[in-house]
Amino acid sequence: NWSGVYIGLDAGYQVGDDRLQGFDSRSGFDLNGLSTNGFIYGGRVGGDVQFKGTPFVIGVFGTYNQGKAEFDLDAWGGPTAVNILHATIEPNWGAGGRAGVVLYNSALLYGGWMYRWADLRVGSDLPHFIPIKRDLKGQSLLAGLEVPVTKMITVGLEYQYTWYDTVNLLPADARQRLELDAENHAFMVRMTLRAPMTSLPGFAVTSPTN
Numbered sequence: 147n148w149s150g151v152y153i154g155l156d157a158g159y160q161v162g163d164d165r166l167q168g169f170d171s172r173s174g175f176d177l178n179g180l181s182t183n184g185f186i187y188g189g190r191v192g193g194d195v196q197f198k199g200t201p202f203v204i205g206v207f208g209t210y211n212q213g214k215a216e217f218d219l220d221a222w223g224g225p226t227a228v229n230i231l232h233a234t235i236e237p238n239w240g241a242g243g244r245a246g247v248v249l250y251n252s253a254l255l256y257g258g259w260m261y262r263w264a265d266l267r268v269g270s271d272l273p274h275f276i277p278i279k280r281d282l283k284g285q286s287l288l289a290g291l292e293v294p295v296t297k298m299i300t301v302g303l304e305y306q307y308t309w310y311d312t313v314n315l316l317p318a319d320a321r322q323r324l325e326l327d328a329e330n331h332a333f334m335v336r337m338t339l340r341a342p343m344t345s346l347p348g349f350a351v352t353s354p355t356n
Contacts, residue, residue: 147342148196148203148254154338156304157187162215162235162330182235182330186213190336194244201248203256209240215330230270235282235328237264237308244288251293254300258288262308266326268315282328284310298340306332 162182192207214236240263246256262285268278290304309329316324 148194148248150340150342151191151193152300152338152340153189153191154336155187155189156334156336157185158304158332158334159183159185160213160215160237160306160308160330160332162217162328164217164233164329165327166231166324182215182217182233182328184213184215186211186215186237186332186334188212190338196248202245203248203254204243204245206243207241207260209242209260211237211240213237230272232269233326234267235264235310235330236267237262239263240286242286242288244290253294254292256288256290256292258290260286260288260306262286262310264310266313266328278315280313280315282310282313284308284328292336292338297342300338300340302336302338304334304336306334308332 160183164182188209188211190207190209192205194203194205196203214234216232216234218232240260242258242260244256244258246254248254262283264282264284266278266280266282268280269275286306286308288304288306290302292300292302294300307329308331310327312325312327314323314325316322
């Protein structure tokens with residue numbers, strides 16, 4: 147039975163595909179396919195409940211990640227390039243839930259959803275450019291497989307698709323707008339230490355390997 151609480155460590159790589167739009171009342175530009183790639187790592191805590199007599203599991207969790215994904219927008223002037231924009235997205239907090247089914251070998255196949263918060267920082271080599279910092283909010287869809295190794299340890303592989311709300315990089319009172327739409331795909335590996343509810347007062351269920 148998968149009922150219990152857990153804490154885990156994870157690491158992975160994310161591949162971003164971002165869109166930058168700039169416009170005013172007369173003209174604009176649209177850049178697609180800006181790559182924000184990078185390594186991420188962090189941890190997750192949560193709890194699951196398996197319905198008695200069934201293979202179905204539901205759970206909730208919170209997560210924290212470190213690492214960053216970056217892209218550069220350069221303009222060539224003679225033999226050298228001038229960095230117009232350098233953007234960094236650093237995912238951090240998330241909270242969500244998952245639902246899954248236990249397979250014949252006690253592995254848990256699941257899908258889920260998560261609400262995310264991230265930090266966006268933008269810099270430039272252009273003169274008089276003031277560094278920009280914005281809070282990003284978004285959502286993730288999850289799909290994964292978690293396999294028991296011992297009665298208290300599981301390992302897993304998880305895919306995450308994340309998209310963030312559109313954010314304007316310019317001041318709200320500016321006549322121009324510079325909007326960033328960010329999304330990414332991440333592949334994570336995770337090791338988890340679980341405490342079955344048999345070790346918690348008031349519960350009488352078995353561990354994932356039983």
